[in-house]
Amino acid sequence: MSSLVYFSSVSENTRRFVDKLDIDATRIPLRPTEPFLHVRDPYVLVVPTYGGGNEGGAVPRQVVKFLNDATNRSLIRGVIAAGNTNFGAHYCMAGDIIAAKCQVPYLYAFELMGTTEDVRRVREGWGRFWQRHSPTPA
Amino acid sequence: MAEKLKLVDRVQAINWNRVEDEKDVEVWDRLVGNFWLPEKVPVSNDIQSWATLSDVEKQMTTRVFTGLTLLDTIQGTVGAVSLIPDALTPHEEAVYTNIAFMESVHAKSYSSIFSTLISTREIDEAFRWSEENPNLQRKAEIVLDYYRGDEPLKRKVASTMLESFLFYSGFYAPMYWSSRAKLTNTADLIRLIIRDEAVHGYYIGYKFQKGLEKLTEPERQDLKDYTFELLFELYDNEVEYTQDLYDPLGLTEDVKAFLRYNANKALMNLGYEALFPKDETNVNPAILSALSPNADENHDFFSGSGSSYVIGKAVNTEDEDWDF
Numbered sequence: 001m002s003s004l005v006y007f008s009s010v011s012e013n014t015r016r017f018v019d020k021l022d023i024d025a026t027r028i029p030l031r032p033t034e035p036f037l038h039v040r041d042p043y044v045l046v047v048p049t050y051g052g053g054n055e056g057g058a059v060p061r062q063v064v065k066f067l068n069d070a071t072n073r074s075l076i077r078g079v080i081a082a083g084n085t086n087f088g089a090h091y092c093m094a095g096d097i098i099a100a101k102c103q104v105p106y107l108y109a110f111e112l113m114g115t116t117e118d119v120r121r122v123r124e125g126w127g128r129f130w131q132r133h134s135p136t137p138a
Numbered sequence: 139m140a141e142k143l144k145l146v147d148r149v150q151a152i153n154w155n156r157v158e159d160e161k162d163v164e165v166w167d168r169l170v171g172n173f174w175l176p177e178k179v180p181v182s183n184d185i186q187s188w189a190t191l192s193d194v195e196k197q198m199t200t201r202v203f204t205g206l207t208l209l210d211t212i213q214g215t216v217g218a219v220s221l222i223p224d225a226l227t228p229h230e231e232a233v234y235t236n237i238a239f240m241e242s243v244h245a246k247s248y249s250s251i252f253s254t255l256i257s258t259r260e261i262d263e264a265f266r267w268s269e270e271n272p273n274l275q276r277k278a279e280i281v282l283d284y285y286r287g288d289e290p291l292k293r294k295v296a297s298t299m300l301e302s303f304l305f306y307s308g309f310y311a312p313m314y315w316s317s318r319a320k321l322t323n324t325a326d327l328i329r330l331i332i333r334d335e336a337v338h339g340y341y342i343g344y345k346f347q348k349g350l351e352k353l354t355e356p357e358r359q360d361l362k363d364y365t366f367e368l369l370f371e372l373y374d375n376e377v378e379y380t381q382d383l384y385d386p387l388g389l390t391e392d393v394k395a396f397l398r399y400n401a402n403k404a405l406m407n408l409g410y411e412a413l414f415p416k417d418e419t420n421v422n423p424a425i426l427s428a429l430s431p432n433a434d435e436n437h438d439f440f441s442g443s444g445s446s447y448v449i450g451k452a453v454n455t456e457d458e459d460w461d462f
Contacts, residue, residue: 010161011344013406050168061459068461084403085430086336088329092432101460112406117416 005039006046007063014048014082017114021123028066037066042077042133044107049083049094058093067102077133078107080122085111144223152228159348162229165341169236172334176247179327181254187320188255194386199311199321200256201383204268206308207248209300210331212278214241216285217297218338224290226348237338244331251324273379277304280372291353294346295365295408299372302339302404303397305332307380310393310425317424325428332429343407350409365408369401396421 004021007028008014018025025046028037049058067073079102081095092109099106107129110118157163191199218238225231252261268274281304284296309332316325350358376397384390399419402412412419426433 009164010159011340011347012409016409050164064459068459070462073462084336084340085426085433086332088333088430089432091430096432101462112403113409113411115402115412115416 003039003041003043004046005037005043005066007048007060007066009048009060013113014046017082017110017119018046020114020119021126023123023126028062030062036069037072038069039072039075042075044078044080044129045076045098046080047082047094047098049081049087049090049092058090059097060094063094063098067098073102076102076104078105078129080108080110081106082110082112082114144220146223146225146231150228152232154229157229158227159229161341161344162227162233165337166229166233166236168337169233169240169334172330172337173240174330175243176250176327179323179330181251181323181327183323184321185255187322190320196256196260198383198387199315200252200260200264201267201271202308202311203248203251204264205271205274205379205383206305207245208268208274208278209305209308210241210245210248212281212285213297213300213338214238214245216282217241217300220285220293221290221297221342221345224293224349226345230345233341237341240334240338244334247327247331251327255324271379271382273375273382276375277372277379280368280375284368291346291349291361292364294342294349295361295368298339298343298346298407299368299404301335301342302407303369303401304372304376305335306396306400307376307383307393310389310396311383313425313428314389316428317422329429339404339407343404343409347409362410365405365410366413369405369413373397373401392422392425395419396425 004018004023004025005028006014006018006025008018008030010030015027026037026039026043029035045063047063048060050060067076076098079095079098081092081098083090083092083094085091087093095106095109098104107125108118108122110122114122154163188196215238218234218241222231222234225234252264256264281296281300284292287293309328312321312325312328315321350361353361377394380393380397381390384393395418398414399421402414402419405411405413423434
């Protein structure tokens, strides 16, 4: 089954976006005390960019940990990133970094918790993407 | 005006080894990592470029910067400081002191732009304009009223509006010049301010949402209604202010799209859905690209066939946390 995996900090911006998508989704745990997430099916990762001046830390460390697991990494099929254009060249940079490191397509970028338009476009693209990328779509 | 000074009721020695809200540490680290001073930006390289602007263009730009100076002064001296007594954690208090100081750095940086580009007489004239422009003064009054009021969450709403919305009628101008390859060093400096304001708006908006969690549903609804009313009040005023500044250059409609785009982001920082629909927030691509060079990259499911997806540029991010 194809699915969506996401990370959201306590600000809950990314969770709000994912909730609006109404797609079956699994959250990467926020705290190290929570059980580690092991995925078994191909997924698209939705991730916020920790904005700032330097590139280090753009990808939340919980997401780095999740992707450091070889099985988790082998199942990623694409990435969607959130950010804020105020961060200039670092806008949604987590998407660039993950796409480059995991060699997967960078599917979509949106700001903060996403607009109605962002939700519409991702929902429309979702089915088409999985038709192309999975022989047995969900 | 003599006002009773409100201070925190009780101070405990701040212990950064016992943190209640991890967001406080994250934002503190981010703000400290982003620290900068105007002296680091070679604004003097813009002197020749400044000389190519017409008198009307110079006047608009100077007035924009005095308006921004006023907002940063308010936020540094009153706004961020007014949030301290209602902070939920001692670390939140510390973050506000950082925000207050950075706003003062921002306010000062406009003066360094002025002293580099224009004469004392022109500077004085621009400051006089800012004192006399009713729409700018109105904007300051609306926000200051809430800062003085005794409703902590309304203060946070007003503060987030200032950080994430009210600056942008002004920020448009340096992005406009940058998109035309003018005043590019000044634009670099303003981008540093824009970056800071994003973190400030995000953080204050987040703390507003933490505060909402403790309220009843009707109370939350009241604050939501208040937020949208305030937004409309500020928006109407921003439109008039925008006309004052940009009508002579025919840019008003373009700026208004930018205002609505940022108003949506201010609402999102407060945890509310965007208000203005896509058709009304189509920011001029040149302006958006001056703000963020990769904002218009087509990371999009619809970017044609599957093979045309962006697979990530070479990014230099060897972070020791990555294992692969």
